[in-house]
Amino acid sequence: MPKPGREPAPTKDLVTAYLKEVKTKVDACIFDFLPTTHKHQDVHQLYQMMLDYPRRAGKGLRPALCLLICEVFGGDAERAVNTAAALELLQNWLLIHDDIEDGSELRRGEPCLHQKHGIPMAINVGDALHCKMWEMLHQNTDILGHELAFQILSEFIQLSNQVVEGQHIELSWVHNNQWNLNENDYWTMCIQKTAWYTCITPCRVGAIIGGASVEETDVFIEIGKSLGVAFQIQDDVLNLIGDIGRYGKEIAGDISEGKRTLVLIHLFNSCTPSEAQNVIDIMARPRTEKTEAEVQSVLQLMQKYNSIQYAQECSNTLLKEAVEKFNQNFAHLPDSRAKHLFLSLIHFFVEREY
Amino acid sequence: MPKPGREPAPTKDLVTAYLKEVKTKVDACIFDFLPTTHKHQDVHQLYQMMLDYPRRAGKGLRPALCLLICEVFGGDAERAVNTAAALELLQNWLLIHDDIEDGSELRRGEPCLHQKHGIPMAINVGDALHCKMWEMLHQNTDILGHELAFQILSEFIQLSNQVVEGQHIELSWVHNNQWNLNENDYWTMCIQKTAWYTCITPCRVGAIIGGASVEETDVFIEIGKSLGVAFQIQDDVLNLIGDIGRYGKEIAGDISEGKRTLVLIHLFNSCTPSEAQNVIDIMARPRTEKTEAEVQSVLQLMQKYNSIQYAQECSNTLLKEAVEKFNQNFAHLPDSRAKHLFLSLIHFFVEREY
Numbered sequence: 001m002p003k004p005g006r007e008p009a010p011t012k013d014l015v016t017a018y019l020k021e022v023k024t025k026v027d028a029c030i031f032d033f034l035p036t037t038h039k040h041q042d043v044h045q046l047y048q049m050m051l052d053y054p055r056r057a058g059k060g061l062r063p064a065l066c067l068l069i070c071e072v073f074g075g076d077a078e079r080a081v082n083t084a085a086a087l088e089l090l091q092n093w094l095l096i097h098d099d100i101e102d103g104s105e106l107r108r109g110e111p112c113l114h115q116k117h118g119i120p121m122a123i124n125v126g127d128a129l130h131c132k133m134w135e136m137l138h139q140n141t142d143i144l145g146h147e148l149a150f151q152i153l154s155e156f157i158q159l160s161n162q163v164v165e166g167q168h169i170e171l172s173w174v175h176n177n178q179w180n181l182n183e184n185d186y187w188t189m190c191i192q193k194t195a196w197y198t199c200i201t202p203c204r205v206g207a208i209i210g211g212a213s214v215e216e217t218d219v220f221i222e223i224g225k226s227l228g229v230a231f232q233i234q235d236d237v238l239n240l241i242g243d244i245g246r247y248g249k250e251i252a253g254d255i256s257e258g259k260r261t262l263v264l265i266h267l268f269n270s271c272t273p274s275e276a277q278n279v280i281d282i283m284a285r286p287r288t289e290k291t292e293a294e295v296q297s298v299l300q301l302m303q304k305y306n307s308i309q310y311a312q313e314c315s316n317t318l319l320k321e322a323v324e325k326f327n328q329n330f331a332h333l334p335d336s337r338a339k340h341l342f343l344s345l346i347h348f349f350v351e352r353e354y
Numbered sequence: 355m356p357k358p359g360r361e362p363a364p365t366k367d368l369v370t371a372y373l374k375e376v377k378t379k380v381d382a383c384i385f386d387f388l389p390t391t392h393k394h395q396d397v398h399q400l401y402q403m404m405l406d407y408p409r410r411a412g413k414g415l416r417p418a419l420c421l422l423i424c425e426v427f428g429g430d431a432e433r434a435v436n437t438a439a440a441l442e443l444l445q446n447w448l449l450i451h452d453d454i455e456d457g458s459e460l461r462r463g464e465p466c467l468h469q470k471h472g473i474p475m476a477i478n479v480g481d482a483l484h485c486k487m488w489e490m491l492h493q494n495t496d497i498l499g500h501e502l503a504f505q506i507l508s509e510f511i512q513l514s515n516q517v518v519e520g521q522h523i524e525l526s527w528v529h530n531n532q533w534n535l536n537e538n539d540y541w542t543m544c545i546q547k548t549a550w551y552t553c554i555t556p557c558r559v560g561a562i563i564g565g566a567s568v569e570e571t572d573v574f575i576e577i578g579k580s581l582g583v584a585f586q587i588q589d590d591v592l593n594l595i596g597d598i599g600r601y602g603k604e605i606a607g608d609i610s611e612g613k614r615t616l617v618l619i620h621l622f623n624s625c626t627p628s629e630a631q632n633v634i635d636i637m638a639r640p641r642t643e644k645t646e647a648e649v650q651s652v653l654q655l656m657q658k659y660n661s662i663q664y665a666q667e668c669s670n671t672l673l674k675e676a677v678e679k680f681n682q683n684f685a686h687l688p689d690s691r692a693k694h695l696f697l698s699l700i701h702f703f704v705e706r707e708y
Contacts, residue, residue, distance in 0.1 A: 160485035
């Protein structure tokens, strides 16, 4: 039974079915593209490692956004599948390197690549997938022609610059043991590190392939900022209160890793100075030097001060803003399955429980 | 005074002057392109880290090969400067990640990037420069037009696939503690890991921009294999017997790092089983668990069995083969400053002492 106030079940089913449909198409494109066998056994092993993260079940949010927005503008989504697949490759090489940089343990329910094969090989596998992303974008020439293919490349370049900067900001906080962060610090990092590659670029490249004007394409910068941050906050919340079987990472892993989230910033703004110092003492230590009880004590403080609830409210507000911007700016576009699905999809992702 | 049997000094001076000329042009292109300042202090710091390796003095072999081969085919080298700069960016991101993967300490006379800032940040800086490489290649559109720019991109994609495979082969040897390697194993790894990015692609992209035919461009695969391996062997030799002040890495660092070189393979083929076992015992240990005396004992065995001399002879033979292939295949091209300089340059690099 759907809970009161939620989307009715049929819409959720539509979204789930659509995500499945997109995943089938995009996976076919990726697994047709990535090499699988080589007569040199070490190279063969590299190929298997390159297939590891792409084979782990992701939700396929980014490709779905790309294909839907392409359709919203009346484009043929089939022409955007290759670009959507490149977005998945991007996600995979970023995650491999990100997991090393954060010292993470689990990714999508399995040990991280560097936990399985060591840091040196994992760095190189990430690089290999990174190269494959540009190769896949290069193949757009045959699908979209030189000019449009170059425009898409340009979008990925802009995105890459954003994401490495966002990543550096977050790594700096860890490196400098910096905890006195405000919400603005968080927005800046999160927009650069997450919103660009999760929402802004997927929507922009979909729009471009769909034939949107420059002005229409640019609207997705603002929409994507709100949406991307909303998704990230929801991800951070699920990290704290999710179900490990469905979420695929260790629960409260962000506390173990000392990750700066909106939840944590709210906690610092709400708790007593001595509680804050205690939290910092726990968060700042390497994960191996934290007990489960210490991690739980931080989680309990977050619950005591309603920090998780606060973050969820922010996430909902951002979603509402994104929907309003979308409706205001694209009222002139005809009602379509794609428009309806796009709005359902973004609700689904902010309200998801895994 | 030039040593007897060496190139006379004036030719060496010409090469040195040409390398300097190319470096000035390519550096101008790189430092004009890479961002330098940002109002966000963490992003500003990232930009400074991205400039670190490019600012350290490299010899500029790859750009020089690219520009010279462009000229050999009658092309305007100015049109190839941007591509030559991308080759340097490639070299820099590869080195940053390679230094982490190998656990290196020094690069071009300074601590490696990960020694200065930690592995997480260094991985990300490498990624940032990697992205900048594709951005620089994207800018070729304005210089070379869409079609040629895409062809150059294609060359970099082929190269990237080679280099990550070669890197994986070498990392596998370390990971599997594998020492029973023959010369063929070494050639395969070295061609993929080094020859492609050091010689094959620099020459091929120079040829393409210079207007060479497909057949002419393809000759550089064989020339570049011989040359690239010759350079790498010479680099391995200098690692063992070079002058730290001029070479810029710790001497015999390859022994500390347990690197499989042609010198080492020759040693295993020449020494007694008990000597070999002793060498493996030393080489296989992490660098922190090796004494200076142990490193020196391996070096002395290499000298005892003339393994260093053997490698130098191989390097000279490969150089000779490359020169013959070049002269045979390109006799139809007019004599030019570029042809002369190319031949002098490759001699210079195989015979260099730093």
